[in-house]
Each structure stands twice: as structure tokens, then as C-alpha cells.
Amino acid sequence: MAKGRVVIDEVRCKGCALCTxxxxxGVLTMANDQLNARGYHPVRLVDPEGHCSGCGLCAVICPDACITVYRVVSCQTSAVRGPALAGV
Structure with missing residues (x-):
């Protein structure tokens, strides 16, 4: 199963909460205890168990392109599913 790694540009985030x-x-939450340089509460990744699947919906919906998602696929999963996805 794929996992995701989310990088958030907290300085540019305007706290709209669309990504959450x-x-x-549900691994994104608003940092209500923190303000960025622009005076907004930025979004924060809270994923200690690694539940992010790397779907990228948060990055797609962010109006200011503050979120980048990297999808990490394990080598074992790639080897098993690679040929099936390639049509071999």
C-alpha cells in the first residue's frame, strides 16, 4: 500500500481549512496554537501512525499551492503490482 509524505509551506498558508x-x-488539522508570518493559523500534518495514503487531494484543493504530496511506494508493492499495471 502506498504511503504519503506531505510538505506544507506554512508561511504561505492562509488557513482556509479546505485541505482538512x-x-x-483526516491527518491534517489547523494549528490553532500557532500563527504564521501573515497572521493565519496554518495547517499542520498530524500523522504519527502513517495513515496518509498520498492521494494528493489536499494539494489539489489548496488554492495557494501550499501543499506538496510525495507518494512513497514500497519496493515489495512495486515489484508485485508493477507488471500488472504495465499490462504485462
Whole structure:
């Protein structure tokens, strides 16, 4: 199963919270105890168990392109599913 790694540009985030509602596993939350340089509460990744699937919905919905998602696929999963996806 694929996992995701989310990178958030907290300085540019305006705290709209669209990403938190778009995230299927619910690993994004607003940092209500923190303000960025622009005076907004930025989004924060809270994923200690590694539930992020790397779907990228948060990055797609972010109006300011503050989120980048990297999808990490294990070598074992790639080897098993690679040929099937390639049509071999």
C-alpha cells in the first residue's frame, strides 16, 4: 500500500481549512496554537501512525499551492503490482 509524505509551506498558508476537509484519512488539522508570518493559523500534518495514503487531494484543493504530496511506494508493492499495471 502506498504511503504519503506531505510538505506544507506554512508561511504561505492562509488557513482556509479546505485541505482538512478534503483529506480522507483526516491527518491534517489547523494549528490553532500557532500563527504564521501573515497572521493565519496554518495547517499542520498530524500523522504519527502513517495513515496518509498520498492521494494528493489536499494539494489539489489548496488554492495557494501550499501543499506538496510525495507518494512513497514500497519496493515489495512495486515489484508485485508493477507488471500488472504495465499490462504485462
Amino acid at each position: 476537509t478534503a483529506c480522507p484519512p
